[in-house]
Amino acid sequence: MASVRDLKKDINYVLGDIIEAVYVWEYENTDKDTKKSEAIIDEAIETFDELIAKVNARNIDDVKAHYKAINNELETKGRALIEKINKLG
Numbered sequence: 001m002a003s004v005r006d007l008k009k010d011i012n013y014v015l016g017d018i019i020e021a022v023y024v025w026e027y028e029n030t031d032k033d034t035k036k037s038e039a040i041i042d043e044a045i046e047t048f049d050e051l052i053a054k055v056n057a058r059n060i061d062d063v064k065a066h067y068k069a070i071n072n073e074l075e076t077k078g079r080a081l082i083e084k085i086n087k088l089g
Helices: 004-028 035-055 063-087
Strands: none
Touching: 004 035, 004 063, 035 063
């Protein structure tokens, strides 16, 4: 991992792109209900808040392992959100 700043940027870009994809879906599917898509946006925002809080946490024993775990969590939660977008149909 290069730096904490890069990790924060990755979190911002990944979750921002997911939210943008939901907005694009909503724009293209104006005839469909948006409750599920709005829930995905809310989940992305909650994930962002959780991950940034973990990045900013202090008193960490193994810093490298801590940031690697955050990066892995970002990847798994990001993939899960993308799957939900794909299932919107």
